[in-house]
Amino acid sequence: MSSIIYLDKKNLAFKNLVLSTPGGENILRCFACGACSAACPVREIDERYNPRRIIRMVLLGMKDEVLRSDFVWLCASCYTCTERCPQDVHLTTIMRVLKNIAVSEGIIHPAYQTQVETIRKHGKIYEIEDFDNKKRGRLGLPPLEKQNPDMVRIFELTGLTKREPKD
Amino acid sequence: MNPYALFLGCTIPVRAQNYELATRKIAAVLNIPLLDIDNFTCCGFPIDSVHHKTSLLMAARNLALAEQNNANLCTICTACTGMLTETNLVLRDSATQRDEVNQKLRELGMEYRGTVEVKHFVRLLIEEVGFKALQEKITRPLNALRFAPHYGCHYLKPTAIYSGFDSDENPQTLDQLITLTGAESISYEEKLSCCGGALLAIDEGLALKISKKKLDNLIANRVDAIVLICPFCSIMYESNQRKIESTFQTEYHLPVLYYPQILGLALGIEPKELGFNQNRVRPTAVLEKLGV
Numbered sequence: 001m002s003s004i005i006y007l008d009k010k011n012l013a014f015k016n017l018v019l020s021t022p023g024g025e026n027i028l029r030c031f032a033c034g035a036c037s038a039a040c041p042v043r044e045i046d047e048r049y050n051p052r053r054i055i056r057m058v059l060l061g062m063k064d065e066v067l068r069s070d071f072v073w074l075c076a077s078c079y080t081c082t083e084r085c086p087q088d089v090h091l092t093t094i095m096r097v098l099k100n101i102a103v104s105e106g107i108i109h110p111a112y113q114t115q116v117e118t119i120r121k122h123g124k125i126y127e128i129e130d131f132d133n134k135k136r137g138r139l140g141l142p143p144l145e146k147q148n149p150d151m152v153r154i155f156e157l158t159g160l161t162k163r164e165p166k167d
Numbered sequence: 168m169n170p171y172a173l174f175l176g177c178t179i180p181v182r183a184q185n186y187e188l189a190t191r192k193i194a195a196v197l198n199i200p201l202l203d204i205d206n207f208t209c210c211g212f213p214i215d216s217v218h219h220k221t222s223l224l225m226a227a228r229n230l231a232l233a234e235q236n237n238a239n240l241c242t243i244c245t246a247c248t249g250m251l252t253e254t255n256l257v258l259r260d261s262a263t264q265r266d267e268v269n270q271k272l273r274e275l276g277m278e279y280r281g282t283v284e285v286k287h288f289v290r291l292l293i294e295e296v297g298f299k300a301l302q303e304k305i306t307r308p309l310n311a312l313r314f315a316p317h318y319g320c321h322y323l324k325p326t327a328i329y330s331g332f333d334s335d336e337n338p339q340t341l342d343q344l345i346t347l348t349g350a351e352s353i354s355y356e357e358k359l360s361c362c363g364g365a366l367l368a369i370d371e372g373l374a375l376k377i378s379k380k381k382l383d384n385l386i387a388n389r390v391d392a393i394v395l396i397c398p399f400c401s402i403m404y405e406s407n408q409r410k411i412e413s414t415f416q417t418e419y420h421l422p423v424l425y426y427p428q429i430l431g432l433a434l435g436i437e438p439k440e441l442g443f444n445q446n447r448v449r450p451t452a453v454l455e456k457l458g459v
Contacts, residue, residue: 022219023219041360041361041363041377042363042366042373042377045373045376045377045380046370046373046376070370073216073369073370074366074369074370074373075365076320076361076363076364076365076366076377077216077320077321077365078320078324078361078365079320079321079324079325079335080320080324080359080361082324082325083324083325083326083335083336092325096215096216096219097219099216099217100216100217100218100219103217103218108217109369111368111369112213112216112217114368115213115214115217115368116214116217119208119209119213119214119225123206123208123209124176124177124180124208124209125177125178125209125213126177126178126181126182128180128181132180132181135184136180136184139184139188139442140188141180141184141187141188141191142203142205143205144175144180144205145205145206148206148208150206150208150228150275151208151225153274153275154221154224154225154228154271154275155221157224157271157274158218158220158221158224158271159220160214160217160218160220160221
């Protein structure tokens with residue numbers, strides 16, 4: 001980043017939101033050693049995703065720059081950073097917290113939007129079609145249900161209701 | 168042994184039927200009772216990135232279904248293993264979280280008391296059958312073959328949820344399971360690297376680059392196949408192998424096998440019964456080396 005970050009214009013409520021969300025509590029422990037970035041298989045290939053920088057951006061209150069970024073969706077969830085971190089920051093979980101906050105602000109990656117809708121309708125990320133059950137039958141595998149009514153109810157109970165992405 | 172309900176998750180029933188076939192066959196041969204519960208849903212893992220409380224409730228509902236059937240849970244996808252193991256621990260350790268989840272489960276006429284054990288099938292083989300007992304049953308040793316073990320991140324990590332089962336930095340269990348079949352389990356530079364599967368729907372080009380690193384390394388090591396225990400890792404290395412080849416102008420033709428498939432061969436089971444005819448990268452050379 002080449003431009004100056006003006007802290008007085010940044011949103012420190014964002015840092016506190018991350019801190020107060022279950023899973024985000026440990027972010028203040030980070031002493032910026034960079035073990036996460038060194039170990040990250042995504043960082044190794046794609047400059048956009050830099051774990052140490054993401055932590056710093058949250059601590060500096062750079063809410064929009066984090067939540068509206070491409071990188072917020074790029075954690076591969078491999079937990080290498082979580083294991084290597086000397087301060088038990090639990091970055092994989094913090095990335096989940098950041099994605100959850102983005103969704104609560106109406107920002108969701110289209111791939112996740114699709115998965116939410118498929119799971120709501122069919123209970124799984126891939127729909128089981130008649131073709132699949134026929135093939136399963138030929139192989140001697142038991143058929144699977146094509147819908148699950150509990151899913152709609154679960155989404156209602158937790159408040160994950162239909163949400164149109166803002167972008 | 169308490170019965171285990173086979174938890175298939177989303178990917179296996181439609182995209183990894185060879186894995187399911189081989190797992191069921193091995194369980195039958197080794198007298199491991201596997202129960203089918205037809206209204207399991209997605210474990211909750213993909214939803215965790217969207218809405219944690221929903222994923223927790225989905226996982227809890229699956230655990231409660233197993234409990235209703237007096238069964239433990241046997242997973243064969245590593246992401247399901249991680250999601251269900253972690254949720255199980257959260258609900259056992261925190262009365263507050265358990266009460267909150269149960270309040271919602273009651274709306275579905277369900278409850279979770281926390282009595283279920285979650286184990287990946289491979290861990291079940293190790294802990295309920297044992298390396299020695301498995302080795303004694305080998306009738307067709309795979310001596311001619313060199314395999315590269317691919318553990319899959321969620322089989323090992325986060326280590327905090329797996330109570331010392333295997334090391335994340337120097338894992339051994341899958342190597343040992345391969346070795347007892349008579350095959351060689353090789354050590355290689357990219358052994359611990361992630362398949363990139365979680366990013367396939369998010370950024371395909373990036374996910375394929377992550378997978379490519381391991382495939383390149385395996386070709387350099389001249390292995391007969393990569394052996395793995397997660398359907399999504401297989402989607403990356405097998406289903407997307409052609410796409411990686413065409414995108415990056417390279418060639419692999421590297422067979423991708425599930426551990427129960429190679430264990431089945433070593434137990435003398437016919438390849439067709441283990442779903443070998445459904446592998447997309449034909450493992451013909453592997454079978455020819457064994458003369459089957």
